Amino acid sequence: MSTDETPSSELGRSHDSVTAFGRSVGTRTLAAVVAVTLVALSLRLFALGTRVFHWDEARVGYWILRYAENGIWEYHASIHGPFLYHVNKYLFQLFGASDFLARLPVAIVSGLLPLTAWLFRERLDRAEMLTVGLFFALNPLLLYYSRFMRNDVLLAAFMVYALAFYVRLFDTHKPRYLYAGTLMLALAFTTKENVLVYVVTWLGAAVLLLEHRLLLVGGEDDRVALLRKWGSDLWHARRWWLHLALGLAFFFAVVIFFYAPRARGVPGPGLWKAFTNPGMFPAVVEEATVGSWEKFASKWGEGNQNSFLGTFKALWKPTQQGALPLLVLALVGFFVDRYDGPRPRDLVAFTFYWGFVSLVGYPVIVENPFPWEPIHAVVPLVIPAGVGLAVFVRWAAQAIGDSDGVSATLATLLVLLVVGQMAATAVTTSFVHPQDEYLDDGQTDVNTLVQYGQPADGIRPTLELVGEVARQNDGTDVLYYGSDFYVADESDNDRWAAGGGWYNRLPIPWYTEHADAVVESAADPSQLSGDVPPVVIARASDSHVLDRRLSNYRAYEHELTIHGSRTVFYVHEDALPSDAPPATDGGGGDSNDESS
Missing domain, CATH: 3.40.50 (Rossmann fold)
Structure with a gap:
């Protein structure tokens, strides 16, 4: 992905951020992004252990406890990747198991997402960096499942990190971003099998970007010249062969470490056993790569066996409740960026295609329409949505500067409405009713973010x-x-x-x-x-x-x-302790009634 040209001045977009804003403005923007990140982390860590474990959290948590106890682990696709198993095992051994600690890795990884806006500073202006960060921090769907011990938010976050570091690599040509992006990509492969869907959507989005570049040039001769330039760029990229080779080796080292079986006290290959018996390493590597890949890829063998429309409707309910303003603003951001300016930005187009294809593609491939699935579409759409919200922020700022009270009021109200609605829904779903079937006492407003396997409140x-x-x-x-x-x-x-x-x-x-x-x-x-x-x-x-x-x-x-x-x-x-609660109604007899 090459560096985009300067965006439309009409929308108030800045110059390249290395020299843009002036040094003081850049510092203030970074400080604001960090402040938004602290808000995101605070929202994820506050009362993180309050909600009782969901069925799926408890299932995985139990196996982690057993793994910590017996030292035996091997990859099973039905319980997804090894990231949480290995990370939480060490957390539990160091600090003791708890609901809070089990969810902590997901909360931290997702809470740092607003910082990726700063890595995109060559592609986004300062208003867009802040609005992108706000969506990462406050989106109700993302916030709810960031406080959940599941792999979906981890996968989406690691892929955004990978994209951010790779974009930064193209913008700076500094090798460290290659290794950072590769680490994030490798970690994404340790979370959940639908990372393969991400790879496919990335390839599709890249093809569309190449087509855009060809369409943007004038005539056939210009297109031929552009293709020659791309070929020349690829040829000169041979200078990076050592970094690319080391990056590939780094990727497989991370994957092998996580997927290698652990077999303490039982027959068979195991990672730690191989250090005392080096002849076992080939079997460990084979199981971590070939063996795991066969299980990994087979997870997507059947896909959705129900109707597309029925599954889409089921997934649309949590999407509508948790991300409707984001979807609308993603459309605004995409179309404004595409048609209002000298050229569309690759980052905005790429993430929009990534999210849009996921939105319509997941109803085809998922086995069950669980409410966490839309995360994989919502997270990439945060970037075009942030661009869309920034349009109204700039509109308000320009209207204030022009003393246009009506326009300033309308634009400000729109921004406040979006942010306020997002924050209110986030608080209601994640803190007030995190395990309730309904969001109101009248039981008319269904909480679509809560999946059936969540125990009811009071347990x-x-x-x-x-x-x-x-x-x-x-x-x-x-x-x-x-x-x-x-x-x-x-x-x-x-x-x-x-x-x-x-x-x-x-x-x-x-x-x-x-x-x-x-x-x-x-x-x-x-x-x-x-x-x-x-x-x-x-x-x-x-x-x-x-x-x-x-x-x-x-x-x-x-x-x-x-x-x-x-x-x-x-x-x-x-x-019973002296302060034990009284018996609940229904089920069980009165303990003081011997005839019950």
Whole structure:
């Protein structure tokens, strides 16, 4: 991607930022970008551990805890890439497992996204850098899943970082940006399999940019001259062969480190075992590359088996609630940049094509229309959206300078409306109702950012109570009752994949595991006689069986998902702390009523 020419002066775009603004203006712009970044980080870190783990967070978190305990890990495409496994394993070992710490890597990686605007300073003016940073900081969809232990935001962020460093490489010709961009690209490959979709969209966007360049030149002779120039540039790029070779080796070193199996105490190749047995390294490298690639690529073998329109509608709901103003402004930014000025900027066009293709392409390729999927379209569209919002910022500034009160008021109101609506939705979805099915008491405004596997509000005190009881108890701490939860051999849950009804227990296993709880399960009422553990967990539909047998237990009923999964936690009265909450309504008997 070559450096673009100076954008339209009519829109108030600056000169090249190396000499633009003057040194003091550049410093003030950087300070403003840093300030926006601090806001982004603060929003992601504030009360980060408050929301109870989602089903998927708990599933992955449990396997990380088991990996930290037994030192055994191998790549499975169904639970996605190894980045969170290895990073969080070390975090847990150093500081102890918690909801906050598990989400911390995603929060930090995404919270630093506004800084990429500064890397684009040759391509964006100062107003655009700030508006791009604001969208990265405040977009509700991005903010919500930046406070979530999933790979989607990590993947999108790493690809934006990679693009920013590669663009900076073209603008400065400094090799360090090649290695920084390659590191980000390699890390993106360690997050989730749809990085392959990013590669395809990048290639498609690059082809469109080349076509634009050919169309912008005058006649056939000019096009031939341009093609010759490109050929000459490629030929001169041979001077970079050493850096390119080292960059490629660096990419594979990162990928191999993350994807190499860990096999402490079990047969088979393992990364750390190979350091004491170097002859094992070829097998480790093969498994980390060829073996992982076969699993990696197979993840996209089937794609969406449902109708495109139905999947698009399902994905559109969270997109509309979390990013509609961004989409509108992305269109504004793209078309203004394309048609109002001497030439369109590559960065704006590239990111618009990247995001637009993702917006219409994901309904074709996703297996399930989960609300985090639109992130992959929204994140690249932040850049043209920032350009679009900056149009109105400059309009307001120019109107104020021209003493045009009406235009200044309209433009300012538009900017405030967009930023205010974005901030209000972000606060409502991420802080006020982060695990509620509805955003209002009347239950009419559906919270489309919350996926079905999120436990309903109110369950955390009970989960903390179960953990406290388990820490104080000797022997079996938790007994699961009923066919939904039954696992014939609990040791089947020690390594992926778990057995029987284990998945129906989520997110409880994450909380019992980092409380070191000893867990058993039963499917027959006769197993509830004798020495029953202090905590018994069952579906509410089985409470009629348990109420009479657990009369000296206090019952707490909750949903393990948004709805349709009523579950009762029975806790023995003798194990309860003095400040334990009272029993909840529904499920379980009154602990003081011996006849219940």
